[in-house]
Amino acid sequence: MRRSGIAFGGVCAVTTVLSPLAAVAQEGGVLLTFGIENRLEVIRNEALSVPADGTDVANATFLSFGLRSETALDRLAFFASGAAIVENAAGDSGTELDFGRATVALDYRREVPSALLELNASLRNDDVGSFEDLAAADESGTQTDYGLAARLEIGRTSTVGLALGLEYEATDYQDVSDPDLVDTTEARADAAVILRFSEVATGRLGLRYSEREEETAGATVTRTLVSYAGLDYSVSERLDLSAEVGYAEIETEDFGLVERVTGPDLRLGATYDMPVGTLSALLRVTTDEDDDRRETFEIGRDMETPRDTISARLGVTRADTTGTDLVGSLLWDRDLPDGSLGLELAHRVSFDDDDGEIGTSIVSVTWLKNINEVSSISLDVAYEQSDSDVETIQQVSFGAGYSQQLTQDWNLDTGVEYRVRDDADGRARSPGVFVALSREFQVRP
Template sequence: MRRSGLAFGGFCAVSAALSSSAALAQDGGVRIVFGLENRLEISRNDRLAVPAGGTNIRDETRLSLGLSSSREIDQLEFSASGALIAENGTDGPGTQFTFGREAIDLTYHREIPAAVFDFGASYRNDDVDEFDDDLTGIDETGTRTDTGLSTRLETGRTSSVGFALGASYRSTDYQDTTDPDLNDSTEVTADVAMILHASEVATGRVGLRFSRLDEDDLATTRTDTRTAYAALDYSLSERLDLAAEIGYVESEVEELGVIDRTTGPDLSLGLTYDMPVGTALALFRITTDADEGQRETFEIGRDLETPAATISARLGVTHADVGGTDLIGRLQIGYALPDGALGLTLERGTSYDDEPVTTSRAAINWSKSVNELSSISLDLSYELRDAASERIEQVSFGAGYQHKLTADWALDTGVGYRIRNDGDGHAESPTLFVSISRSFDFRP
């Protein structure tokens, strides 16, 4: 079931306790965090269906475990969570009891002056529509399981010549879905590079990248992508830095035994300038994709941070062989108030999903501390996905109240409302939730 706005509040409280364990573990040693949350949520037409669906009641008890270890040369982070779910709604008769929303993450980082080693592993099983905020997946049913492994090694950091090697594996499996476009897939990537430390202001790289994507669709599609590149990072002055990469990419897509080959450039040129407050940047990029063809993008940007505000702005233009020319950009503003915070986001982008797609989003969020124990918050967003096949508009509103019951227990409650217009018609979905959570942490 997809949630909206501040309906995520209770879970965020537990997640924050886990994610903050890394920062708190910087003092050294091992830190363990246990999290407990019970959340009751009532929503109507939670999948924004047309015609409208019924009322869904869900009670979710989530347990979580986080472990962090920080030493002089390495850091380890581990987290695991799962939930016991009781649900009475439109997916089946009566009340259903399940254990789900399993998630496991492991990261390890080891660094010495001459080398760096990273390893990561992840596992997640949840409802399909909980994995992303793509507007097209609002009514998807079934479950999805993601598994991932990654590792990277860089050596010779104190020598004139070094090497970097990396590899990753990712699989996605679907169960009990109704959308024929949701297909199981596996992706394997590998890269190797030689790093040339020419001087204190210049670093060069020469390398190869490879990826293979296998999709379990009717055509048993396999996509191989190979890229050869050379890159340079150079400090032109004390304030101006240059990052350039020139590459050549070759993609082979095999469907039903027929191979379609695409070749072209893959290059980027970026400049970053340190200003008295923040930085200014410019980026030019050319990419080649097997489906979309060649795309050229140029962006300028500005990042600055003051005691009262943080601003990040990007404005650019992009052109693709298939979709033509579009304006893109992003503006994010965070403003600290005397007793709260105010945030604003405006963004417009383009992508390719069997056809050119333009996405736009505007969001504003506000929070205020009522007193030392309580706070309130408001969220409002507008999203637009515009494609030739369908135009989707969605407005989401959320209002929440947070209260610290004791030093360890927290109460989070709120309401949400979503309005959607798409090819099927007009849909609305109200939501009400209340949750109580606690985290326990100690150092063994």
């Protein structure tokens, strides 16, 4: 059963477990957290179809487990959750039992003065529409994302050091309605020699390699090799400069035909410490297989005060195939005397061989008010628009929720949502309601 971004679907159980784990991060030792949540959802036209589907009713029981261990040298964090779902979906015959909405995350870090080791693993399984992709929000089917990553740094206290990294990511689709949603895998590796010239200057020489496979009709394979040299330099206590100059070689194989693209991979940046926060500038020149060379220049401002946290970016991007566009983002969170207020504004540009240039704009507002020590209400409003050569997609989402702490361990959450989507198929509406009862407890062995 699909849930929109503001329907709180399944996220309640995840957030409930992760928050206390973070809160005790500095206490050391081992902390085990167990959680259970039973959630009833009723959503009409959940897939935002035109014409509209019927009403879906689902009862999901989530079980979650979290572990965090911290010593002077290493940190380990593990989280896993999944749900048993009893669902009566629109258009299906009878009631079905399924197991899904799985989430797994593992992070391990061991650090000594001269070396650093990081290991990460993740998995997420859910309906296609629950992932953050506006174009696929009205699609049916199941998506599974999983990945592994490892990073090693040695010689951190020496004049010459070495950094190595490996990553593997995959996306699998099952029973999807859109034939353009194809399974993909991507493997990445990087190696760099770190040269510490002085306390204020550090250089690096390295290689980055990636191989992406897409199960399209032509079995598309994209291989990218970037060789680079970089330098970080502290001009003063407040001003830092960085530069990285590289050369990219991209080879794309489709239907047995090979196409090669070569070009620069350049990064020039500056960061200046202000009385409150930082001011930054970044110039990026990249080469890829879709729009050849792209140049992007951004100015950023980050600041944090007792009440506000602000991160802003504004810039311009230009590509050989699409011309020049404005890009930017604004994230603003304010602590209120009895709650919080959040604002997000963003506009980004990308390119796809099938859809051409894609411009995505987002506006969202979140508001939380604490009624008293045990209850709160929340409102979420979001507007998203995606413009491409193929179609224009607009989606408005509204959500309202109420949370009540019944006892020290038990919580009640309930809410409503309403979504409206306009695309090439027409206008679709989807109202929904949910109620959830959850409990968590912690154990220190």
